[in-house]
Amino acid sequence: MSNINHLETDLMGIMLKNPVIAASGTFGFGSDYANIIDVSRLGGISGKGLTLNGSKGNDGQRVYETPSGILNSIGLENPGVRHFVEHEYEVMRRTGAAVIANLGGHIENDYLEGAKLLNKVDLDILELNISCPNVKNGGMSFGMIPETAAEITRKVKEVSRHKLLVKLSPNAYDIVSVAKACEDAGADGISLVNTFLGMAIDIDKKKAVFNNVYAGLSGPAIMPIALRMVHQVSKAVSIPVVGLGGISNYRDAIAFIMAGATAVQVGTMTFAVPETMINIIDGLEKYCIDNGLENISQIRGII
Amino acid sequence: MALIIKNNKISDNIFLMTISGCKQYGKPGQFFMLRPIKGNISDPILARPISIFDVDKEKGNVTFLYQVVGKGTEILSSLKVDDEISVIGPLGNGFEIEDNDITLIGGGIGIAPLFYLAKEHRKMFPNRHRTIHLGFRDKAILEDEYKSICDNLVLNIGGYVTDDVDFDTNNTIYVCGPTPMMKAASTHAKKVNKDIYVSLENKMACGVGACLVCSCKTSDGTKKRVCKDGPVFHASEVFYE
Ligand SMILES: Cc1cc2nc3c(=O)[nH]c(=O)nc-3n(C[C@H](O)[C@H](O)[C@H](O)COP(=O)(O)OP(=O)(O)OC[C@H]3O[C@@H](n4cnc5c(N)ncnc54)[C@H](O)[C@@H]3O)c2cc1C
Ligand SMILES: Cc1cc2nc3c(=O)[nH]c(=O)nc-3n(C[C@H](O)[C@H](O)[C@H](O)COP(=O)(O)O)c2cc1C
Ligand code: FES
Numbered sequence: 001m002s003n004i005n006h007l008e009t010d011l012m013g014i015m016l017k018n019p020v021i022a023a024s025g026t027f028g029f030g031s032d033y034a035n036i037i038d039v040s041r042l043g044g045i046s047g048k049g050l051t052l053n054g055s056k057g058n059d060g061q062r063v064y065e066t067p068s069g070i071l072n073s074i075g076l077e078n079p080g081v082r083h084f085v086e087h088e089y090e091v092m093r094r095t096g097a098a099v100i101a102n103l104g105g106h107i108e109n110d111y112l113e114g115a116k117l118l119n120k121v122d123l124d125i126l127e128l129n130i131s132c133p134n135v136k137n138g139g140m141s142f143g144m145i146p147e148t149a150a151e152i153t154r155k156v157k158e159v160s161r162h163k164l165l166v167k168l169s170p171n172a173y174d175i176v177s178v179a180k181a182c183e184d185a186g187a188d189g190i191s192l193v194n195t196f197l198g199m200a201i202d203i204d205k206k207k208a209v210f211n212n213v214y215a216g217l218s219g220p221a222i223m224p225i226a227l228r229m230v231h232q233v234s235k236a237v238s239i240p241v242v243g244l245g246g247i248s249n250y251r252d253a254i255a256f257i258m259a260g261a262t263a264v265q266v267g268t269m270t271f272a273v274p275e276t277m278i279n280i281i282d283g284l285e286k287y288c289i290d291n292g293l294e295n296i297s298q299i300r301g302i303i
Numbered sequence: 304m305a306l307i308i309k310n311n312k313i314s315d316n317i318f319l320m321t322i323s324g325c326k327q328y329g330k331p332g333q334f335f336m337l338r339p340i341k342g343n344i345s346d347p348i349l350a351r352p353i354s355i356f357d358v359d360k361e362k363g364n365v366t367f368l369y370q371v372v373g374k375g376t377e378i379l380s381s382l383k384v385d386d387e388i389s390v391i392g393p394l395g396n397g398f399e400i401e402d403n404d405i406t407l408i409g410g411g412i413g414i415a416p417l418f419y420l421a422k423e424h425r426k427m428f429p430n431r432h433r434t435i436h437l438g439f440r441d442k443a444i445l446e447d448e449y450k451s452i453c454d455n456l457v458l459n460i461g462g463y464v465t466d467d468v469d470f471d472t473n474n475t476i477y478v479c480g481p482t483p484m485m486k487a488a489s490t491h492a493k494k495v496n497k498d499i500y501v502s503l504e505n506k507m508a509c510g511v512g513a514c515l516v517c518s519c520k521t522s523d524g525t526k527k528r529v530c531k532d533g534p535v536f537h538a539s540e541v542f543y544e
Binding site: 025026027028032033035036048056057059061062063065067068069070072074077219220248268269270271272273274 | 338345346347348349350389391506508509510511512513514515516517518520524525526531
């Protein structure tokens with residue numbers, strides 16, 4: 001198929017073969033789905049969220065289904081940045097998709113040391129996760145207000161040699177101000193949204209379902225809110241925006257692009273239908289042909 | 304995508320479902336992620352892990368034994384012959400089949416993966432001995448089927464199946480069932496220093512190792528993915544301190 005031209009996308013100066021990226025935490029480091037779908041067709045893969053020294057994640061139940069969504073409480077279980085650099089980077093590179101490392105942290109130093117270590121490998125993009133709701137005193141707390149978001153963005157930008165995509169939390173008090181502050185602080189792009197803080201209660205056990213009580217909501221249930229936020233942020237910043245939150249088919253992806261997204265990410269729906277991203281890529285291609293578009297970017301931000 | 308050939312109720316809330324069209328059948332202890340494609344595709348969102356109960360390689364069919372416990376399995380039970388079903392698999396590591404006499408212990412719906420295990424063991428090592436213990440809360444299922452592939456079947460209704468088992472044996476022991484039962488069996492086996500393999504049933508989202516929803520603690524303090532590193536573990540890996 002000659003989808004090279006229709007879907008080729010310039011994201012912050014990085015050329016993607018198409019604008020469809022696997023969302024962090026839902027696609028391992030790219031190899032787990034390799035027996036099931038043709039991973040080389042993806043535009044990019046954002047790897048599992050890394051922390052400097054790795055983490056065992058949260059105890060207790062980690063997932064709970066809600067109507068058209070899931071709550072998760074993984075708590076950033078990951079093997080650490082060094083392990084990624086030494087073992088997982090090469091595996092991700094061999095997939096043929098653009099390599100995005102997703103970096104989280106508990107304190108500022110975690111981010112800075114992690115970003116420095118990641119300079120050792122030729123990432124395409126560094127995605128700064130200041131939005132994980134599942135770890136205590138960390139992650140999301142950086143992304144809640146513009147001041148802390150800007151500060152961590154500026155400092156990581158200073159030490160990193162990579163293009164910096166800052167991933168925002170929809171739980172921020174004012175996500176547009178956070179996005180603008182990150183742009184001013186040197187972010188090359190913005191991705192949104194991470195999960196919405198939610199909760200579930202087991203009324204028979206009379207206990208919260210999750211040990212952490214609160215957990216992150218994702219999936220189709222959040223899409224209209226994510227779409228609205230992507231629209232607002234796209235209007236407010238001039239750097240590229242990567243949209244995600246509940247995308248399950250090419251029509252959803254096009255809605256995000258029309259709302260202003262340069263690229264999209266897909267998470268939860270891959271669990272349900274592993275072919276989701278492949279179907280989206282094929283759907284986008286067909287949409288371009290049917291609508292006489294030379295490139296998908298022609299419909300970007302038309303709403 | 305696979306096609307339903309058969310989906311019959313065999314007891315209260317227990318069904319046998321046969322599908323055709325799987326590209327690979329898998330080995331004992333492996334599982335498939337099953338998701339009905341009928342109706343609203345995003346509720347429930349996640350596929351359900353179900354063990355391989357039996358495989359008919361000549362016909363290209365895979366059979367599952369499952370119990371209706373909630374929404375997902377309820378929808379599975381409503382599927383009719385010729386309905387399509389989305390399947391991912393076979394997944395997981397499966398049981399190592401050893402050239403040794405074996406003792407199988409199944410509790411409730413946990414008996415499901417032991418049928419194919421006994422059958423394959425019999426095919427590979429016909430001269431070896433197979434003992435199976437089946438424990439049920441109030442009613443036995445598929446007793447004759449299990450009897451036909453094992454040399455010795457011990458049934459326990461309403462009690463503790465592990466009470467009947469001779470753990471002080473040179474047999475390789477495999478157990479699948481509710482966690483407290485698998486833990487009890489592992490404790491018995493440990494006391495007499497015998498090998499025992501358990502098949503864990505953690506909740507799953509992706510089933511392929513990508514999301515870490517199914518992660519379990521191991522004895523050395525690290526975490527493992529039940530879907531990819533398991534679901535079969537030596538009890539010393541996951542249950543002993
Ligand atoms: C590797 C593996 C193999 C399995 N093989 C079989 C099989 O062969 N036959 C079979 O009937 N079941 C099997 N299960 C369990 C089966 O996956 C669950 O019963 C099913 O996912 C429940 O879905 P539901 O939507 O019907 O129930 P839900 O609405 O999700 O849950 C209903 C109730 O079941 C409990 N439950 C849900 N998931 C699990 C689980 N994974 N383990 C234990 N309790 C659970 C919940 O806590 C709740 O009380 C297996 C699980 C795993 C991980
Ligand atoms: C199981 C799971 C794990 C996740 N882990 C991470 C992570 O490590 N880092 C991160 O930035 N986002 C993580 N996310 C958030 C997703 O990348 C994504 O932002 C969110 O799920 C919304 O997209 P979706 O509705 O398509 O899933 C995770 C989501 C899920 C469901
Ligand atoms: S269910 Fe996703 S890693 Fe096991």
